Amino acid sequence: MPTTVNEVAEKTEMLELDPKSGVALKPTTTKDEINETAPDELTDKVTEADETINKTAPTEDKADQKEEPAAAAVKDEDIPVEVEPKTGISFPVKLRDGKQLTAVGLRKKSMLGIGIKIYGFGIYAENEKLKDILLRTKFEKEPTKATKEMYQVVIDSDVGMMVRLVIVYSSLTMSMVRKSFDEGLGASIKKLTGGKNEQITKMIMGEASDEIKLTPGSVIEISRLPGYTLQTKVKGEIVSTVQSELLCRAYIYMYLGEDPFDKEAKEKFGASMLSLF
Numbered sequence: 001m002p003t004t005v006n007e008v009a010e011k012t013e014m015l016e017l018d019p020k021s022g023v024a025l026k027p028t029t030t031k032d033e034i035n036e037t038a039p040d041e042l043t044d045k046v047t048e049a050d051e052t053i054n055k056t057a058p059t060e061d062k063a064d065q066k067e068e069p070a071a072a073a074v075k076d077e078d079i080p081v082e083v084e085p086k087t088g089i090s091f092p093v094k095l096r097d098g099k100q101l102t103a104v105g106l107r108k109k110s111m112l113g114i115g116i117k118i119y120g121f122g123i124y125a126e127n128e129k130l131k132d133i134l135l136r137t138k139f140e141k142e143p144t145k146a147t148k149e150m151y152q153v154v155i156d157s158d159v160g161m162m163v164r165l166v167i168v169y170s171s172l173t174m175s176m177v178r179k180s181f182d183e184g185l186g187a188s189i190k191k192l193t194g195g196k197n198e199q200i201t202k203m204i205m206g207e208a209s210d211e212i213k214l215t216p217g218s219v220i221e222i223s224r225l226p227g228y229t230l231q232t233k234v235k236g237e238i239v240s241t242v243q244s245e246l247l248c249r250a251y252i253y254m255y256l257g258e259d260p261f262d263k264e265a266k267e268k269f270g271a272s273m274l275s276l277f
Contacts, residue, residue, distance in 0.1 A: 084120040089166045091122035099124035099162055102272040105255075105265025107165070109180070118172065118180070119165045119220075121262075123255060123269055126160040131276040133157050143277070146270025151256045154273070155249050162223040163255060167214050174212045174234075177220070178205045188250035188257060200247050204232055206240025224248045 081090040084104040093101045103123045108115045137153050154161075185201040204222070212234060221233040228245040231238060260266040 082122075084122070087117060087120035087166075087168050089120035089168070091120075091164065091166075095124055095162070098126065099160065100127050102127070103265045103268035105262030105268075106168075107261045117168045119167050119169070121166070121255075121265070122164045123265065124162045124164065125154075125272075127272075127276060129159045130154065130157075130273070133159060134273060134276060143274065146267070146273055148258075150273055151266075151270070155252045155256055158224075158226060158228055158248075160224060160226065161252060162221055163251075165220040165222070167216055167218040167220070170216050172214045174205070174208055174210045174214060177214070178202075178208070178210075181205060184254045184261075185247070185250050187259075188253040189246065191257060191259075192249060192253060193246070197246065200242075200244055200250075203240060203242045203244070203247065204230065204251070205234075206232060206242070208232070208234050208239035222251065224252065 079092045079094060081092050082101055082104055083090050084106060086106045089104075091101055091104055101122050102125050105121055105123075107118045107121060109118050110116070134150065134153060137150075139147075139149065143150060181204050182198075182201045185204060186196060186198070189195070189197050189201065218235055219233075220235075223231045223233075225231055227243060228248045229241060229243045230248050230251055231242075232240045255261055256266055256269060
């Protein structure tokens with residue numbers, strides 16, 4: 001049958017016409033068509049969502065497992081600390097290897113007549129071994145205050161010790177650190193032996209590259225290990241391990257000798273020694 005005017009009108013209502021050209025655009029979907037297709041589309045989307053959840057669930061479990069080490073790290077923060085008052089730097093009172101904090105201090109350097117704060121430091125020692133060696137030493141009389149003889153016993157001993165340096169000076173470079181230790185150790189060796197030993201003084205920083213960036217908060221740890229071995233770590237990396245009794249003695253002498261970097265820190269160390277008796 002020929003198409004009637006009413007049929008044309010019904011079809012026209014379902015089309016969107018361009019107002020300028022009169023050309024039919026994309027047909028619109030009728031309400032009946034929406035009702036017919038909606039259930040299937042919803043079912044597909046629910047299925048896709050279930051599959052996505054099943055795939056991501058194991059990943060979420062792994063993420064939870066990775067958070068456990070972080071929780072362990074938080075426990076380390078519970079260790080009591082002592083604050084070096086002139087710099088505000090905190091030092092744990094005890095290390096994982098058992099060494100205990102005996103004194104804190106500040107290393108200053110005079111530049112153009114101005115005292116510049118270079119680093120804060122904490123001196124750690126194996127107190128039980130230190131106590132044994134002090135008790136075995138025959139002093140003329142029972143000490144009531146730390147004496148030169150007592151400090152010398154510590155300097156000459158093989159008791160495990162470590163000095164942790166935390167950088168304060170923002171413009172410090174590795175070459176400056178190297179030069180500072182060369183000068184300090186050189187002076188210590190001269191006091192101890194009456195002579196110089198430039199070859200030994202240059203060993204403490206070993207293979208530490210001048211390219212290492214030191215910023216406020218950077219840590220250098222120098223330890224006296226059994227067998228008169230001096231080990232240096234810069235930002236957690238070992239840069240030298242040197243076996244030398246003279247080098248070990250000279251290094252500790254810089255902090256506990258006649259002209260220490262910080263006299264108050266030396267006195268605190270002395271008080272710590274007396275408490276062991």
